[in-house]
Amino acid sequence: MSIRTEVRLPGATEPAERALGPDLARGFMLLFIALANTHFFLRSPVVFGGYPQDGTPVDAGVIWLLTTFVDGRAFPMFGLLFGYGVAQIVRRQQERGRWGVRRLLWRRSAVLVVVGLADAMLFFVGDILAAYGVLLFAGVWLIFWKDRWLLAVAVAFLALNAVPSDDLFTISRTGPDAAMLPPDLAGMFTDRIPAALFIAALGPIGFLCPFAVGLWAGRRRILERPEQHRRLLAIVAAGGLGAAVLGAQPIALLLAGVTTAPDQPALNWSAALHSTTGTLGGFGYAALIALLAVRLGRRRGPVTEAIVATGQRSMSCYLMQSVTWAVVFTPFLLDLSGTLTVTTTALLAAVTWAVTVLIADRMRRAGRRGPFETLVRRVTYRR
Template sequence: MLLFIALANSHYFLLGERYVGGFPAGGSRADDAVAWLVSTFVDGRAFPMFGLLFGYGVAHIVRRNAALEPRVVNRILRRRSLVLVVIGLLDALLFYAGDILVMYGVLLFVGILLVRRSDGWLLAVAAVFFVLTALPGMDSFSISTDGPDAAALPPDLATMFAERSLVAAYVALLGPIGFACPFAIGLWAGRRRVLERPAEHRALLRIVATVGILAAVLGAQPAALLVAGAYDRPGDQVLELIGPLHDATGVLGGFGYASLICLLATRLRNRGVVAAIAAVGQRSMTCYLLQSPVWFVVFTPFLLGLADILTVATTALLAIGVWVASVALAEWMRHTGRRGPFEALARRVMYSAVR
């Protein structure tokens, strides 16, 4: 999924004469093919899986500390929220304007209200926010015709900090709306340890994997074919339907990906490449944050400034290379017994609450 995150984030930096869904239009056939693949399988599909896993992890923290008083557990969660907000703000201001850790931190701070609510509450909250995601007319990156702004490609440091401060505030305040549904479903699934005990939930996982991924692929096609140049840009009223369809089915796709990977994991032996990828998952915050300095150096106009040189296809190759490098680094950490530095920091801050 961190590979998908790299593919999803990097194409938004590219410059061009016109845009659809964050892709510069008018590229080569290879660019169009990559744009179709990313729009179909990646954009709006990877982030919901992380929202699900984030909620699942919160449920795990609550369950693991069940012997503690609820107020102490809440303090642990609030400290995790604080870590995410601080690290996310620094990343957003210094490296990548679209960082979502701030959003996760805010979501957790509010989501503490849900951790002890009934299953009915969780499913109701998930349903409400899923419907909000699917409402026609909602803003959607999947059909946006805007190119990269000064926050993504700042001409100087002063502009960078000024513009990115506004973007970070926007992401922190409005971002949780789009991730509340996966977060609530993650809490629900975490209570039942669905991903930890796949043998007990195999039928559910198979249904979610099949329906979720199929819905995501089919629901992406109006937007994916548009960004690939298969048809001309329709009117705004049509776009206002295409965007929410892409986003809502992407939420289902995120659930489907989580279920499929869980089912595959029961058949894979934890060694070699599989162990290396698992090592990335155990250091996911560190490996995620390693991507941001790369985008900063490669695309920022006063550094390498390759936003008008790289294409959709070559940027995808860059994203793959960055992810492969993170896998190699995580595997080295695993062999040398090193925990990810940001994971270690988060754990130290969180559990200082019980001392």
């Protein structure tokens, strides 16, 4: 009888040694990432803030739920977890007496940029991996900063993102542009290149606040040892999620058709409020899941194990989502952007996430890492 074993790469952490909280958070929040992305593919005579406005009352309810609990709330949490993971890498390298951590992280940055741009060109132009790679390339200069400077950077960029802008919220448009839904193979590349580069270059501005907070939290191992930080986590969960729900209402009620659009300055302020409180909501979600990890302890059922396996393979599972969106929505493939609704795309997102959870769990049972996690580790640690 042969037993399949997983090869340990130098510098990498064995799955059995990983803390529950961060992986559980990554796995669960991939569902929110899917929900946040799919509605942007939909065509309609009137699209407001990325949502078609000709749907049913059920669609309106789904729009309210997504705008309140998902949009602008999931990505900040991934930014925090990204910074947290970088802090873990730095700590492990220091514990092993290894230097050159900045070069190591720059290699990691390079592979994220390459894979992210490839994903943006081939499957989903809204890919954020390249933006994370650019963020890491610049963010390595923060890894040895004192805590007070990290938190100062976080506050400064949170304030920067709170400044209203005419570009924050689109009042009306007819639907996705050619970068999202390329009409042919040639247009897929020509239209997507500027959009992908724009997201990669400017995306880090929105992620720098949660990244800096993640570095700070990672130094204290708050998500790895949540039982030692229950009070802080409870305050962040209640305050962050409370602010996110309340701050979302001007936009959520507007997009759901409950209220009418105000003048442009008021609309810009509402969009800025939605974005800023969304960052706080991302922190709240991370804290809430860390508290859930305390309750679960070692009593992990099959569902928890499967979601954790998804979190451990979050990059591969995220890219599986991109392939799904390409097949379902691209005009020269299934071309369902004019057929599906907000409700059915939300169902598609949930089913897609569930399938990736099943695939990740099969990989776990087989003792295999995700293919892109393996790639990142090999490039990062040169093994």
